[in-house]
Amino acid sequence: MSGVIVTNPPKADAKDVEALAGFGVATVSEAMGRTGLLGPELRPIQQGTRVAGTAVTVLSWPGDNLMIHAAVEQCGEGDILVVTTTSPSTDGMFGELFATALQRRGVRGLITDAGIRDTQELREMGFPAWSRAVSAQGTVKATGGSVNVPIAIDGRVIRPGDVILADDDGVVVVPRESARRTAEASEARENKEALARAAFIEGQLGLDRYGLRETLVRLGVTYRTYDEYVRDGAES
Template identity: 45%
Template sequence: MDASFERASQEDIAALAAFSPPTLHEAMGQRGAMSACIRPIYPGMKLAGSALTVRCKPGDNLAIHVAAASAQPGDVLVVDNDGFVESGPFGDVLATACQARGAVGLVIDGCVRDGPCLREMGFPAFSRGLAMKGAAKTLPGEVGVPIVCAGVAVSPGDVVIGDDDGVVVVPRALIALALKGAREREDKEDAIKQKLKAGATTLDLLGLRPLLQPAR
């Protein structure tokens, strides 16, 4: 287990957090979007931080306990739990441990439990849903290693951004590209919106009319 990997700067994380996950996904060439099944457990939850990666076996959460004990301020636990939905290996006890270390959220390809408590604590959790069953603590798993979570490759220290639209992962090597592309995309969309308000149509602005012509 190694939690001493390089993390993105807080300035870069804050800059990325100013954009929505869909905008960042498009800005990176439609990359980084986790499966749509990964949602905030309650509407309005947002997260932005450095990925502290975890790989654990379905039904076992020992590795998550290890990660919580080694988290640094600004970390987001990103857990590959193999999509297992019959237990909730993360709940209010682990959320309390994470908050005490300064961790700012959780993304898990699986479920969590104690949903109402997590909401009351203000701890953002993104998962496949809620499941009340507990987990064993017998298999060490891995922490601080490259994983695949909900279809997306995640390396320790990548930036994780989440809101009601879902979760996007920005690799550290692509931060500058994502920021540049996101700014350009927002400027372009703002210009389109102004033209739409002035009476233009998306059919003309996006060049869609030729697609409506009958095939010859």
């Protein structure tokens, strides 16, 4: 497998990245029309951490972390390393030594749909990571791959310089061209949710706030007292 290392790809504006960092993954995905999620199998090794940054992408051979070594050189302040493999792999391709090198360069975290290890050390050093697997199985450094090319995780394309946002709920990618628009849409959604939250605190029901009683009628859902329900033989 040959490959390419692309240098200095375009990136989302840092101000837009920081604006997106103020919102949760679920909010951002909803603001984009319920898109951008990298799938439920990517899980954090820590809890209570949210990161946002620009993607440095890696395409590696399974069980081989050579291209992660190559990618470190391409990483800088505010980046998030995003790693996938040419076929499914759960090997522990990333650990504490990689995190040490990346942290020194200002990288904010790791996303991989392969495996990681040294998870206790990563938590202790405060380096956030999301992965498909945790595995002590090591790797080799023998096969070429690519850095800063478009990759795909769970069918979702990630390009270098796109915005990656990750928290306890998962990971979402925001195309770099739409980062500002998505931040604005996320803010509008949060403002709308704040109004709904206040209404629910006061006792309003979602059925009434969202007009869902009419939806139930349209779908043929009816209300029955328990006696009526039993009389009609529903519990027999």
